[in-house]
Amino acid sequence: MDEPLAAELPTLTTDRLLLRAPRESDIDAVHAACQDPEIQRWTIVPSPYRREDAEFFVRDLAPEGRRTGANRIWCVFERGSGALVGSQALVLRAHDPGSAEIGWWAVKEFRGRGYTTEAARAVSHYGLRGLGLRRLEWQAYVGNGGSRAVAEKAGYRFEGTLRSYAEQRGTFHDAWIASLLPGDLED
Numbered sequence: 001m002d003e004p005l006a007a008e009l010p011t012l013t014t015d016r017l018l019l020r021a022p023r024e025s026d027i028d029a030v031h032a033a034c035q036d037p038e039i040q041r042w043t044i045v046p047s048p049y050r051r052e053d054a055e056f057f058v059r060d061l062a063p064e065g066r067r068t069g070a071n072r073i074w075c076v077f078e079r080g081s082g083a084l085v086g087s088q089a090l091v092l093r094a095h096d097p098g099s100a101e102i103g104w105w106a107v108k109e110f111r112g113r114g115y116t117t118e119a120a121r122a123v124s125h126y127g128l129r130g131l132g133l134r135r136l137e138w139q140a141y142v143g144n145g146g147s148r149a150v151a152e153k154a155g156y157r158f159e160g161t162l163r164s165y166a167e168q169r170g171t172f173h174d175a176w177i178a179s180l181l182p183g184d185l186e187d
């Protein structure tokens with residue numbers, strides 16, 4: 001019974017990237033990428049990040065999310081080299097099935113090339129057109145200028161700051177919030 005839902009995550013391609021469901025063979029690269037202090041600082045990944053955490057990401061979080069519909073998670077690869085360059089996710093909300101939160105991280109060595117923006121555009125398009133969502137939301141802890149730059153380049157409109165809003169390992173941070181609606185898509 002799991003297969004049809006599990007098959008629902010489409011592989012997305014852009015000019016330079018391929019986005020597909022995480023696989024067993026990605027565990028080492030995900031584990032290595034998430035050692036980066038910046039990823040641990042600005043996201044909810046566990047800190048310290050152990051190999052078991054990468055295994056959980058690939059074997060449980062991503063397939064379970066596809067099965068239940070709670071999330072869609074992609075690993076992002078450079079088409080030329082096949083290297084893992086990041087991850088993208090849509091987290092859907094049981095209380096509001098028409099909206100989802102988008103999230104991302106980039107492998108340190110592949111930052112500054114526009115890859116995260118390129119991948120975010122593809123995932124946003126899929127969320128609004130493929131899944132037919134009404135609203136995509138981006139949140140970041142206040143001060144994450146890099147993520148905000150990506151969101152704004154991908155077309156997200158800044159909406160403000162929510163105080164003591166976003167939980168990270170038991171601590172609540174003030175959060176920036178932005179959104180993208182179907183009418184904002186450039187095509």
Ligand SMILES: CC(C)(COP(=O)(O)OP(=O)(O)OC[C@H]1O[C@@H](n2cnc3c(N)ncnc32)[C@H](O)[C@@H]1OP(=O)(O)O)[C@@H](O)C(=O)NCCC(=O)NCCS
Nearest residue numbers: 038042105106111112113114115116117140145146147149
């Ligand atoms: C934020 C992050 C995803 C950006 O990834 P990236 O692949 O370097 O992003 P891009 O190359 O697509 O950059 C897009 C734009 O953001 C700008 N940008 C990137 N990092 C920036 C920073 N730290 N401060 C200001 N601008 C930044 C780039 O200059 C680029 O703008 P330009 O085209 O005008 O030069 C990456 O730094 C990262 O993984 N950070 C840690 C995890 C994280 O913060 N995730 C998001 C949680 S909300």
